[in-house]
Amino acid sequence: MRIVMAAAAALALAGAPASAQDSRPVEQQIGAGGRPVGANWSRSPVIAGHGMAATAHPLATQIALDILKAGGNAVDAAIAANAALGLMEPTGNGIGGDLFAIIYDPATDRLYGLNGSGRSPRKQTLSQLLEKLDGADVLPPVGHLPVTIPGTVDAWFTMHARFGTLPMNEVLAPTVTYAREGHPIAPVVVMSLDRSMRSFETRAAAGMFDFSNARRVWFADGTAPEAGEIFRNPDLANTLETLGREGRDAFYSGRLAQIMAEYLQRQGSSFTADDFRDHSSNWVEPVCAHYRKGYELCELPPNTQGFAALQMVNILKNIELEQWERGSPEVIHYITEAKRLAYADVARFYADPDFAQLPAELLTEEYGRQRFALIDPARTTAEFGPGEPKLEGPGDTTYLTVADDNGMMVSLIQSNYRGMGSGLVPDGLGFMLQDRGELYSLDPAHPNAYEPGKRPFQTIIPAFVKKDGKPWMTLGLMGGGMQPQGHVQVLINLVDYDMNLQEAGDAARINHDGGRQPTERQSGPSADPLGTLYVEPGIPSASVNRLRAMGHKVEVLDDGIMFGGYQAIARDPQSGVYTGATEMRKDGQASGY
Template sequence: MRIALAGVAALALAVTPSSAQEHKEMPPVAEQIGPGGRPVGADWSRSPVIAQHGMAATAHPLATQVALDILKAGGSAVDAAIAANAALGLMEPTGNGIGGDLFAIVYDPATGKLHGINGSGRSPKGQTLEQLLAKLDGADALPPVGPLPVTIPGTVDAWFAMHGRFGKLPMSDVLAPTVSYAREGHPIAPVIAMYLERSLRSYTARQEAYPFEFGNARKVWFADGTAPKAGDMFRNPDLANTLETIGREGRDAFYEGPLAAIMVDYLQEQGSAFSLADFADHSSEWVDPACTLYKEGYELCELPPNSQGFAALQMVNILKNVDLSQWERGSPEVIHYITEAKRLAYGDVARFYADPEFAAFPEELLSEEYGRERFALIDPARATPEFGPGEPKLEGEGDTTYLTVVDGNGMMVSLIQSNYRGMGGGLVPPGLGFMFQDRGELFSLDPAHPNAYEPGKRPFHTIIPAFVKKDGAPYMTLGLMGGGMQPQGHVQVLVNIVDYGMNLQEAGDAARINHDGGRQPTEALAGPSADPLGTLYVEPGIPGATVEALKAMGHKVEIVSNGIMFGGYQAIARDPDTGVLTGATEMRKDGQASGY
C-alpha cells in the first residue's frame, strides 16, 4: 500500500535545548514527542469503533451518549440524531443551533430507499433586492453579522418533518436530555472552548465595522466578559425553556406561536424585513439524493442544490478518469489531480448552484461524459491559472456540525447542521437562548446570477451530508464539516478508503488538503474572479518534498498546522451481511464515536 503521508509522526518537531533557547520558549509538549507504536494500522491513527446494536458519531462525547441513550430507550436512528443535534446546539454552539439550517440523508431499511431532506430557510418575502441594496448603503456584499444576512431558521421544522416520518419516541422525550443539560449544566470541551474564545474576539472586532446588537449573546455565552474555558460548567436555561416548549407544543410553537412572535419582534427591531407570515409559511423539502459511481462498486450520494453536494459528485466523475493508486497517497501527482478536480467543479458551483425553485440545475453537470470533458482540461504537470465554468446545455437558468447515527434495524442517518459563519450573525432573540444564522451572506447581489438575492429564496448552501453505497447496497454514512472544505473532504475520504485501503478512522485522520479561492457563488457573473488560482492549504502531514513539487507545478501552497480549516469528520459503516457497525470520529474536534 502506497501511503506517503507523514501524518502525526511527521508533526513531532524534535526541539533541542539550544534551539528552544534560540526561540526563547519551548514548544508545547505535544510537539516535542511523536506518537507511540501501534500493533496494527497507521501510527498516526487509532482504531475505529466496532459495535452491533447501534452507533453514533458526533462532535461531542456527551451528544454521542445522548444518542445512544435514545436508541436504548427504543428510539429510531432519526430520534437519536435529533436528540444529538439538540445536544450539540447547546454543547457546541460555535458550530450549530436551532437558529440555523439542517440537511440530512436517511436510509430507511423498511423501503430500501434513501431520503433527503432540505431544511434550509428563505429570505423575507416582503423585501426586494433593490430594498436590500438600499439598506446596504453601497456595500458590495451582505455583512457577516446583524439582521441583513439572517434567513429563516430551518432546523426545527426539519426535525419535525423527519420525526413525523421516522420517529418512534415523543419529541418531548427526544429533547429531554438536552433540556436537562441546559438547566443543570455541562463542562465545556477543549476544542469548543477554543472556538468560543475565537468567536468572542471576532464579534468584538466586527462590532466596529458592522454595529449590531450583541448584548443578548453576551448574556448567554460571555456574561462575565470572557469566553467559558475547557472544564467550566455552562448552563443555558433560556435554551432549556425553548426546547421544552418545542417538545411539548410542537413545530408550530416555533414558527407560529409565542416563540415566533418573540423572534419576529426582535428581528424587526434590528431592521429586518421578516414577518410572522414568513415564519408560518416556512417548510422543509423532501428531496432525492443523487449517486455517482467512483470505482470498485463505491457510489457517493449527495443532496441537490441549493446545497453544494453535487460538487463532490462532479469531482468523482472527474477523478474516476485517472488511477490515483499508481502514486503514493502523499505524492504531488495525487494532490494535484484532487486540487484541479476541485477547482473545475467549483467553477460550475459558482455559476450554476442556487435554489432550484428560482434557477434550474443543469443535470448534464453530473454526467460521466461531462466529467471526462472536464478531466481533459487538467494539465498533469502544471496548475491551470484559471478554470471557468463549463457550458452544459441549459434548460433554464463557516462552521458546522456533522453527526451520524445507525440503529439496530439498519436505519442510517447522515445529518449536518449549521449557523453558517461561526456561531451565526450575533443576534440572539431575548430569552430564547440561541443565535440566528447568517446564511444569507451567501446570496449574490448580482441580479443576473442564479444565486442572486430574491424575496422568499434560499441562498446557496455549503453544508452537505453524504452517503456511500457499495455494490448497490447501503454501506456508509459520511460527513466532513467546514464550508467549501466539505465536497473536497468527502472525496478525499473516499479516495483514502477506495484507492488506498485505509480504514474509516485512518481515512479521517490522514492529513488533508483544502483548496480555497477561485470564483465564488457570491461574485458577479461578469468580470474577472478576485482569486482565480486560489490557495492550496495543506496539513503538515503532507511531505515537504510534495509541497515543493506542488509549488514548482504552479500551485500557491501554504502549510497550516492547527487543523481548523480542514473540517470535522464522522462516519459509520454497516456490514450488510452481519449488521456489524464500524464508526470513526474526527481527531480535530472533541468528538466521539461509540456504540453498544
C-alpha cells in the same frame, strides 16, 4: 497499504499547551507511538453490533446511544444528538440555523433526502436590500441583513413525523436537563468561543449589530468559558421544553415565532411573522455517482454544494490515482484541479432550484471526461471557467451520524454558517440566528442572486456511500468549501488506498480555497482565480515543494481548523456490524453498543 499521509496532530505532544509545543525545536518534539496494527498516526475505529453514533461531542454521542437503548430509532437519536450539540457546540450549530439529512430506511430500502434550509424575507426586494447595504457589495457576516429563517426545528419535526418513534419531549429531554443543570465545555469549543467573542466584540464596537443578548448568554463575565467550566443555558432549556410540549408550530406560528419576528424588526429586519409561518422543509432525492470498485458517493441537490463532490468523482474516475503514493504531488495535483473545475460550475450554476434550473449534464460521465481533459498533468492551470452544458429551459458546522439495530442510518449536518451565526439572539430564547444569507450574490444576473423568499446557496452537505449497490456508509466532513473536497478525499483514502474508516479521516488533508465564488458577479474577472492550496503538516515536504514548482500556491497549516471535522459509520451488509469513526480535529467521539 500505501499510506504516507501522517496525521498532523500526531507530530505534536498531544497534551501539552500550544505555547510549550511552539517553543521546542522540531527535532525534540515527540511523535506518534507504535501500534500493533494500522498506521501509527491513527487509532482503531469503533466496532459494535447493535447501534452506533459519531458526533463532535462525547456527551452528544452518549445521548444518542441512550435514546437508542430507550427504544428510539436512528432518527430519534440523531435529533437528540443535534439538540445537544446546539447547546454543547454553539460555535458550530444550533436551532437558529439550517439542517440537511440523508436517511437510509431499511423498511423501504431507499435513501431519503431532506432540505431544511430557510428563506429570505418575502417582502424585501434586491433593490431594498442594496439600499440597506448603503454601497457595500457583499452582505455582512453579522446583524439582521444576513439572517434567513431558521430551518432546523421544522426539519426535526419533519423527519420525526415520517420516521420517529419516541415522543419529541423525550427526545429533547436530555438536552433540556444539560441546559438547565449545566455541562462542562470541551476544549475545541472553548477555542472557537474565544475566537467568536473577539470577532463579535470588534464588530459590535463598530456599531454593526446589537451584541447584548448574545453576550449575556455566552460571555456574561466578558470572557469566553474555559475548558471544563460548567456552562448553563436556561433560556435554551425553556425553548426546547416548549418545542417538546407544543411542537414545531410553537417555533413558526406561536409565541416563539412572535418573539423572533419582533426582535428582528427592532434590529431593522424586513422579516415578519408570516415569513416564519410560511416556512417548510422539503424532501429531496439524493443523487449518486459511481466512483470505482463498486463504490458510489451520494449527495443532496442544490441549493447545497453536494453535487460538487459528484462532479469531482466523475472527473477523478478518469485517472488511476493508486499508481502514485497517497501523499504524492501527482495525487494532490489531480484532486486540487478537479476541485477547481467543479467549483467553477458551483459558482456559475448552483442555486435554489425553485429559482434556477441546474443543467442536468453537469453530473454525466461524459461531462466529467470533458472536464478531466482540461487538467494539465504537469502544472496548474491559471484559471478554470465554468463548463458550457446545454441549458434546457469559512463556516462553522456540525456533522453527526447515527445507526440503529434495524439498519436505519442517518447522515445529518447542521450549521449557523460563519462563526456562531449573525450575533443576534432573540430575547430570552437562548440561541443565535444564522447568517446564511451572507452567501447570496448581489448580481441580479446570477442564479444565486438575492430574491424575496429565496434560499441561499448552501455549503453544508451530508453524504452517503453505497457499495455494490447496497447501503454502506454515512459520511460527513464539516467546514464550508472544505466539505465536497473532503468527502472526495475520504472516499479516495478508503477506495484507492485501503485505509480503514478511522485512518481515512485522521490522514492529513488538503483544502483548496479560492477561485470563483457563488457570491461573485457573473461579469468581470474572478478576485482569486488560482486560489491557495492549504495542506496539513502530514503532507510530505517534498510534495509541497513539487506542487509549488507546478504552479500551485501552497501554504502549510498545523492547527487543523480549516480542514473540517469528520464522522462516519459503515455497516457490514452480511453481519450488520457497525464500524464508526471520528477524529482528532474535533472534541468528538464515536461509540456503540
